[in-house]
Amino acid sequence: MPTLKSASLLASLALALTSTSTLASPSNTQWRASTDWVLEQHLGNLSPYFDAPVAKGLSKGLPQGCEVEQVSLVQRHGSRNPISQEIGTIANLSYYINNNTQLFSNPKWGAWSLPEEFLFLYQDGGWNNTFVTDDLSATGRRELFSHGVDFRLEYPSLNTTRFVAGGQDRVVESAQWFAAGYLGRHYNSTADLEVIPETEGVVSYITPMDTCTEWKYSSGNDLVTAWDSVYLPRISKRINRLLRPHYPGVNFTESNVHGMLWACAYDIAVKGPGSSKWCPVFRRHEIEDFEYELDLLMRGAFGYGLPKGQGPLLGSLYVGNLTERLDDSKTKDDPSQSVYLDFAHDTTIDLILTTLGLAKDDEYPSQGPVDPARKWRTSYQVPFAARMEFLKLSCSSEGGKKEEEEKRIQLLLNKAPVDLSELCGTSFEPHGTCPLNRFLNSKPVLEANKVVQGDPRWVSACGAGNGL
Ligand SMILES: *[C@@H]1O[C@H](CO)[C@@H](O)[C@H](O)[C@H]1NC(C)=O
Numbered sequence: 001m002p003t004l005k006s007a008s009l010l011a012s013l014a015l016a017l018t019s020t021s022t023l024a025s026p027s028n029t030q031w032r033a034s035t036d037w038v039l040e041q042h043l044g045n046l047s048p049y050f051d052a053p054v055a056k057g058l059s060k061g062l063p064q065g066c067e068v069e070q071v072s073l074v075q076r077h078g079s080r081n082p083i084s085q086e087i088g089t090i091a092n093l094s095y096y097i098n099n100n101t102q103l104f105s106n107p108k109w110g111a112w113s114l115p116e117e118f119l120f121l122y123q124d125g126g127w128n129n130t131f132v133t134d135d136l137s138a139t140g141r142r143e144l145f146s147h148g149v150d151f152r153l154e155y156p157s158l159n160t161t162r163f164v165a166g167g168q169d170r171v172v173e174s175a176q177w178f179a180a181g182y183l184g185r186h187y188n189s190t191a192d193l194e195v196i197p198e199t200e201g202v203v204s205y206i207t208p209m210d211t212c213t214e215w216k217y218s219s220g221n222d223l224v225t226a227w228d229s230v231y232l233p234r235i236s237k238r239i240n241r242l243l244r245p246h247y248p249g250v251n252f253t254e255s256n257v258h259g260m261l262w263a264c265a266y267d268i269a270v271k272g273p274g275s276s277k278w279c280p281v282f283r284r285h286e287i288e289d290f291e292y293e294l295d296l297l298m299r300g301a302f303g304y305g306l307p308k309g310q311g312p313l314l315g316s317l318y319v320g321n322l323t324e325r326l327d328d329s330k331t332k333d334d335p336s337q338s339v340y341l342d343f344a345h346d347t348t349i350d351l352i353l354t355t356l357g358l359a360k361d362d363e364y365p366s367q368g369p370v371d372p373a374r375k376w377r378t379s380y381q382v383p384f385a386a387r388m389e390f391l392k393l394s395c396s397s398e399g400g401k402k403e404e405e406e407k408r409i410q411l412l413l414n415k416a417p418v419d420l421s422e423l424c425g426t427s428f429e430p431h432g433t434c435p436l437n438r439f440l441n442s443k444p445v446l447e448a449n450k451v452v453q454g455d456p457r458w459v460s461a462c463g464a465g466n467g468l
Pocket residue numbers: 088089092255
């Protein structure tokens with residue numbers, strides 16, 4: 001934090017630099033906002049939706065003379081309750097507390113001396129796990145409804161009534177809330193919802209790993225286990241050391257600490273920011289270590305960390321489909337359709353990024369150290385209700401004729417433009433766009449279009465068989 005004096009010095013400097021009348025002078029609250037660290041934006045793929053920060057050098061909006069001709073949206077489901085792999089750890093935390101009510105209700109030096117952030121264990125008579133599993137939360141419903149409204153307002157001249165969703169309850173429900181926001185309360189009589197089953201053996205770009213026999217969740221989980229053994233003991237030691245003078249014999253395990261971290265994230269996912277008893281228990285760097293765990297998991301199970309080239313291969317199913325929509329010379333998809341809505345998962349988005357070679361780091365060590373400038377960041381890429389949008393743009397040079405129009409492509413990830421210049425091999429453009437034909441002829445896109453299920457490349461990555 002800058003001192004008051006240097007802050008006002010900086011403010012007057014900034015004023016001098018931004019002498020154009022369009023920029024307001026930074027108020028105190030803006031200074032604070034720009035330096036404040038927001039916990040719920042560091043919960044990886046368990047963060048509630050927020051617009052991703054715009055990367056340095058890029059700007060929102062379209063290049064001059066461009067308009068949006070087509071949008072393909074990959075929409076992650078909204079905030080939800082814990083999944084089955086997580087709930088047991090959270091339940092064990094509450095069992096430990098409830099099996100030790102004598103201990104927690106009798107702090108050795110009285111309640112007044114307890115560390116403030118743990119006072120709830122005494123005052124509330126403990127803590128219970130009240131999460132259900134898998135279901136979309138109220139926050140999640142709002143995220144999707146509000147995205148549906150936003151999407152209508154952002155692309156008022158485009159329209160569709162066709163919705164495609166992966167066959168999982170929270171994904172289908174997300175599509176429905178979005179549809180209500182997008183089409184209004186009679187959406188059910190106008191909209192057409194196609195559900196692609198999420199079962200093994202069903203070919204789907206929403207869950208492409210379901211047809212990859214050799215794909216394993218443990219590819220990510222093993223990295224997580226390695227990192228957990230580095231960062232969780234540090235936290236359990238600190239917390240036990242803090243509490244033992246008050247609660248002699250207290251012994252929160254590393255797994256209990258993991259449960260506290262998940263409880264923090266899911267309290268926010270279910271009840272909103274500020275609602276959690278557990279979040280204040282952690283230091284900033286501890287939350288950032290948890291964030292890295294989530295990054296490692298997603299990168300390892302649905303990204304560059306997958307073995308045998310599975311990552312780029314699996315995302316190619318979507319990229320192949322996208323190519324058909326974007327390429328006027330391919331007519332398989334409906335050429336009159338201007339909006340494509342796919343309701344999906346964080347995993348879908350991560351695999352597409354991997355196929356396109358985006359957000360790629362050279363190293364991603366499972367023992368740390370954590371690179372604060374790493375590119376693969378699930379908080380920015382796949383928070384709950386994440387939106388990935390491929391925009392086909394029609395652009396004319398200023399005063400140009402219709403024949404001279406050029407097609408370009410823009411990728412928005414949680415409303416922030418992604419720089420496509422390296423992928424396309426073109427010069428940098430401040431909105432991240434590149435000419436459509438350069439995108440379609442880029443190596444990753446050409447490679448993705450060559451993938452055929454069951455061909456030698458598929459078999460060498462996924463094995464034979466169809467995921468069964
Ligand atoms: C919960 O605790 C029980 C008993 O200690 C243990 O067997 C089980 O593996 C734990 N579950 C998880 C998910 O850690």
